[in-house]
Amino acid sequence: MSASAEQNRSLNFDDALLEIKNVTLRFGGLTAVSELSMKVPRGSIVGLIGPNGAGKTTVFNVVTGFYKPTDGIVEFDGKKLTGLKPHKVCEAGLARTFQNIRLFYNETVLENVMIGAYVRQKGAWWQNIIPFTFPGAAKEEKDIESASLNLLARLGLDSQADAVSSSLPYGAQRRLEIARALATRPKFLLLDEPAAGMNPQESQELLEFIRRLRDEFDLTILLIEHDMKVVMGVCEYIWVLDRGALIAEGSPEVIKASPKVIEAYLGKEGLVAGASEEAANA
């Protein structure tokens, strides 16, 4: 696979937008994440990978405030995120998508994006109910609508703006979820398995799409992904989790060559030995 030119630009780990410091999360006796430390450089596209159940989504949930870590802190742009409620985390400039898409399925495509924009809306709810008295609030709402339409156009969803979101095809729903996240005007985007359910051609397009997002919206992107072609194709730096612990980190080339990573994914003797054993048992 040809590494893209993007990957050649150097990452500056001293200028970290997101920093996870020694985070541990225990559920009773189970340690879901143990002493994880990550520094995500500003403006980079990075990946978090690992076998099923490694704790990747749990890390997302810690960062976005759904779980409070047992130990350690998360810093965003130099400010502490740990302990903030999820909506405050979003206000601080982090947006995320979900592994299983979570749109507002009864709303239209446009309304979904406008709901995302609400977090930046300054006018109070009652100002938009009383007519004629608060032209500022009314104008703001109009602006939100046109900005949302504009955003939809940039992601190629404007022709379906008035469609109910549940009626969209799968790929468009994924894009809408990203559009909704962008409407919150984030600095940092967490994508949870953006390529899930996509065919090879779609995931190839996704690579371009993710890079375009980073450049056009001035984002830093952290993604969880199982599709190795996507991960290796787009990520500039990768962390590998296994059973809650970090087992490797580095550029895609380093990760591909790491014996520990291969072991985590394929088992100690590698796939060939395992397969022949199974064949012998059959």
Place this chain on the structure above:
Amino acid sequence: MKIRNSILTFLAVAALGYFLWWASLNLDRYMLRIINLIAINAILGLSLNLIYGMAGMFSLGHAGFMAVGAYVSALLIITSDQKVKMWILEPIAPWLMNLHTSFVVSLILAGLAAAFVGWLISLPVLRLGGDYLGIATLGFSEIIRILIVNLTPITNGSLGLKGIPAHTDLWMSYGCLLVALFFMIRLMKSNFGNVLRAVRDDEIAARTMGIDTFRVRVLAFTLGCFGGGVGGALMGNLITTIDPKMFMITQTYSLLMIVVVGGLGSITGSILGSVLVTTMLEWLRFVENPINFGSIQIPGIPGMRMVIFSVLLIAIIIFRREGIMGTREFSWNWFFRKGGVGR
């Protein structure tokens, strides 16, 4: 298009006004009572729909907030002479004796009082979800009722209040309904309306989108309680007597019927539901009278209409769970594009 719709809306309101004027001159008191009740039930249905249909909080406490509104309004407009005569079990609290306001002020204060009580209750209760929320609000509504029974110096206990001036006429009740409708439509059309529905549909996604879901739910609940209080006050001024028994779970239940029959989350639905349920509840009274089928005589059974009504409700839930309107709304565009689906 926009101008056409505004003109049509204006004409519809004018037609309603003409109908009310005609009704107030030509219909008997029984019919007027029912027409009034339709408007009041519509206000109450709208306010419950805001809580249950729009914001997705299963609340069974609406009767309690109605009670707060009805009592606050009644206590503010009954004259002190009447108060002296009415409190026979225990003397009335002195500070309440000379409290007196105009009807409209009492309506607003009734709404504010109910909203305040609702806000207080919502803080602990809205941490619950689903059925638990229903049980908890039901409990609080009973607590309100029991308090009213026992706070005799203020509420005259189980004797209730009599001789409330009958301020609620067609103009008042339909005026309030139009105001409620206007603000409700503006609310649900604003981006905050979208946010309310978002909190209802997917709380986790809403929180991720930076929405303080707890605050939004408290706000919707409080607003709904305001409507409940105003509706209760109008009801008290229509019937002219109130007592704690009026505000039992059956009152909440009939409001719930209006909301469910009309369609959860639909403003139009609540209006239609109110028309349907209120008139049916009256019209079905004939089944409680003795009926003669030629030689067969069926004796009148009190309460029979509630049985029939329950059967109807079950039929609706089985065959058309989303109610008459679902979550759709009436709009002039939809009206002219018949067959299309307005949202």
